[in-house]
Amino acid sequence: MPAATGSGSRRRTQTDAGFVLDTRSLGRAPGSRREIQRTVVLPDKIGLDLVNIPAGAEVRLDLTLQAVSEGVLVTGTASGPIAGECSRCLEQFTDHLELELTELFAYPNSATEQTTEEDEIYRLVDDLIDLEPVVVDAAGLELPLQPLCEPDCAGLCPECGVRMAIAGSDHSHEILDPRWAGLANFAADSPASASGDAAAE
Numbered sequence: 001m002p003a004a005t006g007s008g009s010r011r012r013t014q015t016d017a018g019f020v021l022d023t024r025s026l027g028r029a030p031g032s033r034r035e036i037q038r039t040v041v042l043p044d045k046i047g048l049d050l051v052n053i054p055a056g057a058e059v060r061l062d063l064t065l066q067a068v069s070e071g072v073l074v075t076g077t078a079s080g081p082i083a084g085e086c087s088r089c090l091e092q093f094t095d096h097l098e099l100e101l102t103e104l105f106a107y108p109n110s111a112t113e114q115t116t117e118e119d120e121i122y123r124l125v126d127d128l129i130d131l132e133p134v135v136v137d138a139a140g141l142e143l144p145l146q147p148l149c150e151p152d153c154a155g156l157c158p159e160c161g162v163r164m165a166i167a168g169s170d171h172s173h174e175i176l177d178p179r180w181a182g183l184a185n186f187a188a189d190s191p192a193s194a195s196g197d198a199a200a201e
C-alpha cells in the first residue's frame, strides 16, 4: 500500500516523507545517530530509458544518519527493482539494484558549507535532507550503460536474427563458399536475363 502521506503531497513539500528526511530528532551533538528504514514509491523512473528503476517501484531505504561536526553523514543502502532491455538480444528483463550511499549534508554556516560549492557537497536545508539527487546519482553510476538480461547473453543470430537463447547453441546456417555463392547468383540470374527484354551485356 502507498505510504499514507495524504493525497496531492507530491509537491516539494518540506516534510519528512519520500526521499526527504527530517534531521531534527537527530540533534546536532556529534556522534548522535538515528536509523531510518523507509520504502519510497517512485513518482518518476530513475535511470535511462534502456534500464531504470521504474516509476511506481518501491525503493527501500536502509540508512544511518549520524551527526558530525560539519553536518549530517548519511550512510546505508537504497535498493529496488530495475527493468530494462537487453542490449544484445533486445529482450525485456528485470533485476534488483542495491546502491551503497555515503553522503555528507553540510550544516548551514559550517566551514564545509563555506568552503565548498553546492554541487560538491550537499546542504541541509531547514534541517531537511533531500536524498533524491543522491539516489539518482548513485543509480546513474551503477546502472549499466549496456544492460544485459544475463551476463553471458548470447544475443541474436547474425544471420537470421533469432534469439540464440531460444535457437540453441547448435543453431547455424549453411554458409556457402563465396566462390560457389557467386555461381549460385549467376545461376539464379541466368533465367531472368534470358527471358528479359534488356539487351545482354
Ligand SMILES: [Zn+2]
Pocket: 086, 087, 088, 089, 090, 091, 148, 149, 150, 153, 154, 155
Ligand atoms: Zn539478452
Ligand SMILES: [Zn+2]
Pocket: 157, 158, 159, 160, 161, 162, 171, 172, 173
Ligand atoms: Zn540464425
